[in-house]
Amino acid sequence: MIPVLLPPNPVQHFYRGGDRIAALRGIVPETDHQPEEWLGATVSRFGDPRTGLAITADGEILRDLVAADPAGWTGPVRGRDAGDVGILVKLLDARQRLPVHVHPGRGFAVEHLDCPYGKTEAWYVLDTEPDSAVHVGWNTDLDRDELDRRRDAQDSEWMLAHMNRVVVREGMGILVPAGTAHAIDGGIFVAEVQEPTDFSILLEWSVTTSTREESHLDLGFDTVMPAVSSDRLAPEQLAALISEVGTAPAGTRFRSLLPAAADPYFRLWDAATLGTRTSVRPAGFAVVLISEGAGEFVGGDGRLPVSQGQVLAVPHSFGDWTVEGDAAVLVAEPGAGWPTTLATAELR
Known part of the structure; x- marks a missing residue:
């Protein structure tokens, strides 16, 4: 079986962006509110059974192809x-700040959402405007x-003032553990790798098109807030979530772009052929x-010509497999030990 070429799959959203995705993928954006593309996705948007699912050039849903031949796609696991x-992979091109929000962990998802994944x-930074930042975790313990x-007051200024602000540059990798409050400034273009769900708890819905009642996974804030950490993320803890590996040019050997703590959840690699392989x-x-x-x-099953902006499900x-020629690639894979790692989730 050879890799499947995936045509562009832009997703409409409340926030502006998407021009850098369109330029990379060689398309003309339909609107200025297509700031995401879901790459190789076999899961859909929360509450929507279709949006986000990857579709092949022949119109087949990737999830259906995988389900029809799981051994061929994921091997013996x-x-x-x-x-x-x-795994779920996205391109995210924000031209306005995203809201402060939190994603639940695996234990919470098992207990409340009938899902082994949190x-x-x-984020791996592909491009950024000067002084653009991500906001990760609280900078003090919160009551x-x-x-x-x-x-409830939608006090955006208070929330952002109590978060760690990290100015980003191209090539940085930032891990955001489940339970950690976070937001992304406008001007940042990232490749996002994550567990394969669309679970979000909005602490700041006033800058979105969502309402309060659409911000708590249909569970109520009394139920979801225990999934939100209120603990300080100390400087040394924050530093451990950041990798600078990708800020140096890639070589022919695949290198990991994320902190080691990401490995049980997903892995992200890059390499460049440099005229060889x-x-x-x-x-x-x-x-x-x-x-x-x-x-x-x-690969063992053949050869496939590739060029800039193309996306493959392998x-x-x-x-x-390897890549030959004069190309650079970004490779996202499930976590080390997947799926046995799902059984070791800790309750949050």
């Missing part, structure tokens, strides 16, 4: 169901009653973005 590939995620009051990636499901140049994708049955 199985996730929560036959269509599960253990939504730990990570939970105070947090509830500020949430990359090192070998082992067989397994992967979502691959050709970020620059052109070349050939080479099946396990393609075998070990």
Whole structure:
């Protein structure tokens, strides 16, 4: 089985953006509110069974292809169901600040959402405007009653003032553990890798098109707020969530772009052929973005010409693979040990 080429899959959203996705993927945006593209997605938007699902050039839903041949796509391992590939990948191009929000952890999802996955995620910065920042975790311990009051008052200024502000640059990787409050400034373009869900708790809905009643996963704030950490994220803890590996030029050997703490959840690699070939990636499901140049994708099942802006869903049955030519690639894979790691989730 050869990799499947995935046509652009832009997603309409409340916030502005998407021009850098369109430029990379070679399309003309339909509106200025298509700031996300879901790459190789076999899960959809929360409460919407279709939006976000990856579709092939032949009009087939990738999830259905995986479910029809799980051994071919994910090998001897199985996730929560036959269509599960253990990861969700997005391009996110924000031209306005995203709201302060939180994603629940696996234990909460098992208990309340009938799902083994939470939504730990990570960002890899592809491009950014000067002085644009991400906001990750609280910079002081918060009183939970105070947090509830500020949430209900939609006190954006208070929330942002109590968060760690991190100015980003191209090539930075930032891990956002489940339970951690976070937001992204306008001007930042990232590749986002995450657990395969769309679970979000909005602490700040007033800057979105959502209402208070659409901000708590249909569970009520009394139920979801225990999934939100109110603890300080100390400087040394924040530093451990940031990788600078990608700020240096890529070589032919695949390198990990995220902190080691991301490995149980997902992995993100890059490499460049430099006119020869990359090192070998082992067989397994992967979502691959050709970020620059052109070349050939080479595996045990054949060769496939590739060029900048293309996205591939790579099946396990393609075998070990490499890239030849003059290209750079970004590779997202399920976490190390997936899916056995799902059984080790801790309750939050």
